[in-house]
Amino acid sequence: MPDDVLVKGGRVVDASGERVADVLVRDGVVIEVEAQLEPASPAARVLDAAGCVVAPGLVDLHAHLREPGDEDAETIVTGARAAALGGFTAVVAMPNTTPPLDDPAVVASVLAIGRASACDVVASGCITKGRRGEELAPMHELHQLGVRIFTDDGDCVADADVMRRALEYARSLPGAVVAQHAEDPALAQGGSMHEGAWSSRLGIQGRPAAAEAIIVARDIQLAELTGGRVHFLHLSAAPSVELVRAAKRRGLPVTAESMPHHFTLTDAECASFDPVFKVHPPLRTADDVAAIKAGLADGTIDAIATDHAPHVPQAKEQPFEQAPPGMLGLETTLALTLTELVEPGVLSLADALARLSWSPAGIAGLADHGGPIASGRPANLCVIDPALQWEVDRARLASRSRNTPYHGRKLTGRVRHTILRGEPVVVDGVAQR
Amino acid sequence: MNARDAAKPEQAATPEGGRFFVPEHGEGERSLVCRAQVLDADDMRRAHTRIAHEIVERNHGADDVVLIGLYTRGVAVARRLAEAIERFEGAAVPVGVLDVAFYRDDIGLRPVQPLGPTEIPVDIGGRVVVLVDDVFFTGRTIRAALDALTELGRPRTVQVAVLVDRGHRELPIRADFVGKNLPTKLAEDVRVRLEEIDGEVDGIEIWGPAEP
Amino acid sequence: MKHLLAIDDLSRAEIDGLLDLSESFIEVTQRDIPKIPALRGRTVVTLFFEESTRTRLSFETAAKRLSADTMSFSASTSSLTKGESLLDTVQTIEAMGVDAIVVRHPCAGAAHRVAQWVDASVVNAGDGRHQHPTQALLDLVTLRRRLGRGGFDGLRVVIVGDIRHSRVARSGVQALSTMGAEVTLVAPPTLLPESLEGWPVVVDDDLDSVLPEVDVVYLLRIQRERLAGALLPSQREYTSRYGITVERAARLKPDTLIMHPGPMNRGVEIAAEVADSPASTVTEQVANGVAVRMAVLWSTLGSGGQIA
Numbered sequence: 038m039p040d041d042v043l044v045k046g047g048r049v050v051d052a053s054g055e056r057v058a059d060v061l062v063r064d065g066v067v068i069e070v071e072a073q074l075e076p077a078s079p080a081a082r083v084l085d086a087a088g089c090v091v092a093p094g095l096v097d098l099h100a101h102l103r104e105p106g107d108e109d110a111e112t113i114v115t116g117a118r119a120a121a122l123g124g125f126t127a128v129v130a131m132p133n134t135t136p137p138l139d140d141p142a143v144v145a146s147v148l149a150i151g152r153a154s155a156c157d158v159v160a161s162g163c164i165t166k167g168r169r170g171e172e173l174a175p176m177h178e179l180h181q182l183g184v185r186i187f188t189d190d191g192d193c194v195a196d197a198d199v200m201r202r203a204l205e206y207a208r209s210l211p212g213a214v215v216a217q218h219a220e221d222p223a224l225a226q227g228g229s230m231h232e233g234a235w236s237s238r239l240g241i242q243g244r245p246a247a248a249e250a251i252i253v254a255r256d257i258q259l260a261e262l263t264g265g266r267v268h269f270l271h272l273s274a275a276p277s278v279e280l281v282r283a284a285k286r287r288g289l290p291v292t293a294e295s296m297p298h299h300f301t302l303t304d305a306e307c308a309s310f311d312p313v314f315k316v317h318p319p320l321r322t323a324d325d326v327a328a329i330k331a332g333l334a335d336g337t338i339d340a341i342a343t344d345h346a347p348h349v350p351q352a353k354e355q356p357f358e359q360a361p362p363g364m365l366g367l368e369t370t371l372a373l374t375l376t377e378l379v380e381p382g383v384l385s386l387a388d389a390l391a392r393l394s395w396s397p398a399g400i401a402g403l404a405d406h407g408g409p410i411a412s413g414r415p416a417n418l419c420v421i422d423p424a425l426q427w428e429v430d431r432a433r434l435a436s437r438s439r440n441t442p443y444h445g446r447k448l449t450g451r452v453r454h455t456i457l458r459g460e461p462v463v464v465d466g467v468a469q470r
Numbered sequence: 471m472n473a474r475d476a477a478k479p480e481q482a483a484t485p486e487g488g489r490f491f492v493p494e495h496g497e498g499e500r501s502l503v504c505r506a507q508v509l510d511a512d513d514m515r516r517a518h519t520r521i522a523h524e525i526v527e528r529n530h531g532a533d534d535v536v537l538i539g540l541y542t543r544g545v546a547v548a549r550r551l552a553e554a555i556e557r558f559e560g561a562a563v564p565v566g567v568l569d570v571a572f573y574r575d576d577i578g579l580r581p582v583q584p585l586g587p588t589e590i591p592v593d594i595g596g597r598v599v600v601l602v603d604d605v606f607f608t609g610r611t612i613r614a615a616l617d618a619l620t621e622l623g624r625p626r627t628v629q630v631a632v633l634v635d636r637g638h639r640e641l642p643i644r645a646d647f648v649g650k651n652l653p654t655k656l657a658e659d660v661r662v663r664l665e666e667i668d669g670e671v672d673g674i675e676i677w678g679p680a681e682p
Numbered sequence: 683m684k685h686l687l688a689i690d691d692l693s694r695a696e697i698d699g700l701l702d703l704s705e706s707f708i709e710v711t712q713r714d715i716p717k718i719p720a721l722r723g724r725t726v727v728t729l730f731f732e733e734s735t736r737t738r739l740s741f742e743t744a745a746k747r748l749s750a751d752t753m754s755f756s757a758s759t760s761s762l763t764k765g766e767s768l769l770d771t772v773q774t775i776e777a778m779g780v781d782a783i784v785v786r787h788p789c790a791g792a793a794h795r796v797a798q799w800v801d802a803s804v805v806n807a808g809d810g811r812h813q814h815p816t817q818a819l820l821d822l823v824t825l826r827r828r829l830g831r832g833g834f835d836g837l838r839v840v841i842v843g844d845i846r847h848s849r850v851a852r853s854g855v856q857a858l859s860t861m862g863a864e865v866t867l868v869a870p871p872t873l874l875p876e877s878l879e880g881w882p883v884v885v886d887d888d889l890d891s892v893l894p895e896v897d898v899v900y901l902l903r904i905q906r907e908r909l910a911g912a913l914l915p916s917q918r919e920y921t922s923r924y925g926i927t928v929e930r931a932a933r934l935k936p937d938t939l940i941m942h943p944g945p946m947n948r949g950v951e952i953a954a955e956v957a958d959s960p961a962s963t964v965t966e967q968v969a970n971g972v973a974v975r976m977a978v979l980w981s982t983l984g985s986g987g988q989i990a
Binding site: 569571586589618 | 702705706713715717719720980
């Protein structure tokens with residue numbers, strides 16, 4: 038077994054509060070959380086955390102790792118490395134691969150590769166076979182392999198009856214949640230950006246906010262009808278936030294996530310015609326950005342996820358409307374959250390970490406992740422330097438792809454160390470494997 | 471040389487025609503001062519009259535003559551010559567206007583902007599074309615004009631009339647009718663003022679760098 | 683002017699400069715030998731990802747009358763179908779040594795993207811539903827030749843038809859309002875842009891109340907496939923509400939001009955008799971198109987400096 042790891046001099050923040058303490062890790066488990074700990078043996082590895090926040094490892098409910106099928110854009114190993122550098126110790130891999138994660142054998146192979154990577158890779162499973170929105174995928178078989186998040190992400194389950202049956206069936210699978218890519222395909226069809234003043238001016242077919250809100254409203258009704266748990270992926274529009282807020286007020290089993298690009302960027306970016314700003318659901322208006330922030334602040338939106346969606350360069354070297362949607366996120370999400378939400382006071386640091394760690398860990402049923410940081414708990418940790426200023430440089434990202442919309446943006450706060458089951462996988466901002 | 475070569479950049483928006491004055495040698499960059507007025511309004515009137523007489527004399531009348539003014543000030547000079555000829559010959563002489571911008575040999579070397587549409591009111595085939603400009607300098611404007619003319623027809627003969635010849639030819643081209651020979655330095659400008667274009671009383675001045 | 687990508691890149695003075703320049707080239711196109719050596723030695727490539735014989739011919743004619751060499755590249759003969767990105771295609775073409783690339787593409791912003799990638803000048807010959815700047819300029823030239831120089835101020839123009847899907851409308855609205863015209867849009871609500879925020883226009887539902895007031899009626903081509911389905915009930919319904927029939931044309935002021943970017947659907951948005959009437963500027967628009975494109979190519983390649 039590896040030697041002890043001592044995280045020294047940091048401020049420990051988890052769901053139970055915050056305190057200045059050192060964290061001693063042995064055999065993948067937290068042994069002691071106390072002030073002024075000394076290494077038990079000279080071989081112990083001491084990680085400096087002075088001035089840093091020691092938090093439970095971050096959990097991303099939503100990443101596209103592209104393997105199998107599009108390994109030129111990303112692999113599980115490179116995606117997991119990017120995740121570790123972003124402070125994540127667990128990442129839910131979306132199922133829109135080729136072949137898709139609708140088959141136990143494919144899921145098992147993803148999990149096998151994931152076990153050797155720098156971050157826990159949690160497979161999601163398809164709701165329907167081939168993500169075609171018609172017949173249910175073998176949800177029980179996938180569940181037996183550990184799948185808890187079922188989604189056809191990339192596509193909406195458009196058929197209300199199929200969605201209803203998925204929610205009903207998932208009730209028999211403990212911990213299962215049906216995650217919806219909420220965009221009515223009939224309304225969003227052919228659209229490449231938010232429908233509004235900018236799309237009208239640029240002559241680009243839009244995807245109206247109503248396409249999202251209609252499905253959110255419908256699926257809230259279906260959750261109520263079936264008692265099944267529904268999770269809304271990448272909430273982007275003000276009316277959707279309001280619908281989720283109302284559903285939660287009524288005590289319905291509804292959760293939601295949003296992405297940094299939906300609280301930092303607007304559809305005005307599309308005027309550059311650079312498809313690095315193309316994403317589904319699309320960048321929306323300043324009002325929507327404000328609504329997402331408010332939803333994150335009051336807990337309507339449970340989690341911040343990345344929707345990390347790598348694409349090979351040539352895929353984005355196309356006109357806006359022809360390029361595929363999606364942008365990178367794993368390596369910028371934490372810093373964007375700190376810079377755009379914590380620094381301006383939208384979220385406290387603890388609330389930000391809740392949206393990034395223990396809340397998504399709870400949604401995905403990941404007992405080993407999200408803390409608390411206490412004796413006997415699995416040592417999945419990230420150490421964040423909240424004051425470090427850096428500039429996003431797409432050439433220096435660990436992802437195989439370069440399609441970040443934040444190239445050149447100055448951000449505050451960066452991961453210093455990441456510890457996965459006791460092993461430092463990122464030390465001083467450098468990936469160890 | 472064409473009038474635009476001598477124009478100040480701030481003259482760019484004159485009321486008639488002269489939209490794009492661009493100094494050929496970047497004179498706009500330097501600050502020049504007026505050294506001398508070499509012709510006043512009376513001198514210019516006499517120069518126009520004399521050139522008009524010479525054109526008629528050389529061509530044994532004005533019957534076949536077509537005056538073609540080169541944008542911008544050449545056009546005004548051509549119209550004055552036509553009026554003078556009409557006064558003493560009693561016959562109207564057709565006046566055309568020609569923009570040589572597209573035929574210049576310095577396209578791509580410096581900003582070149584067309585000055586206005588070319589208008590030739592008569593068929594120039596078999597006639598005597600007199601190209602009219604204000605200042606004769608390197609000869610490149612007249613060369614461009616000769617190229618342009620060949621696409622508009624085949625004149626019997628082409629002559630050149632200018633108000634001022636300031637020398638420094640860069641091509642084997644000469645003027646047939648000259649109002650005033652004016653030795654100049656390369657660094658100097660010859661500035662021609664014409665009332666109908668510049669809105670000020672006629673005059674020709676030499677401008678040069680301020681002496682230290 | 684390095685590129686011409688969209689009308690909103692141009693000031694009123696710049697547009698005026700281009701219109702003046704177009705007048706010079708109209709004279710050239712009317713000569714017995716309508717050719718000048720202005721762009722001798724320059725190469726212009728037309729890069730069309732969407733078929734438009736008219737526009738391509740207009741640009742190629744313009745380039746040839748300026749003595750430029752021309753090359754043409756179209757999507758059907760291209761390697762694009764083999765999965766090459768637009769960037770690859772454009773870099774390959776530029777490597778051949780071209781001075782200007784005229785781009786027509788079914789996607790908005792394609793010409794903007796190309797302009798970011800190349801040193802050559804880029805002229806937008808239509809990008810999706812976004813812009814068609816040379817069409818807007820040729821429409822202005824056509825109007826100015828009919829109305830005279832001061833004719834734009836307060837000119838009342840109604841644009842009728844499929845505004846939503848029209849690049850001609852988007853560039854035309856900008857061009858006309860920049861020049862001082864007052865633009866009204868009349869269209870079925872399903873064919874209006876979803877948002878008109880920031881558009882210098884008013885919208886009117888009733889074509890018949892607008893027509894007697896306007897100086898110019900600008901008709902847009904309605905795509906046949908839009909005449910039935912979710913956007914419009916039928917061609918008959920469209921023509922009866924929005925088509926310029928002989929009866930409607932009779933209610934126009936006597937000097938009202940009728941414009942159409944072509945190709946026309948006679949009997950749909952415009953009656954054949956109206957299209958051929960003296961009020962119609964359709965053939966002038968086509969003729970002026972060559973001179974305008976000469977002006978644009980000259981301004982991007984030949985002038986070596988600023989317009990106006």
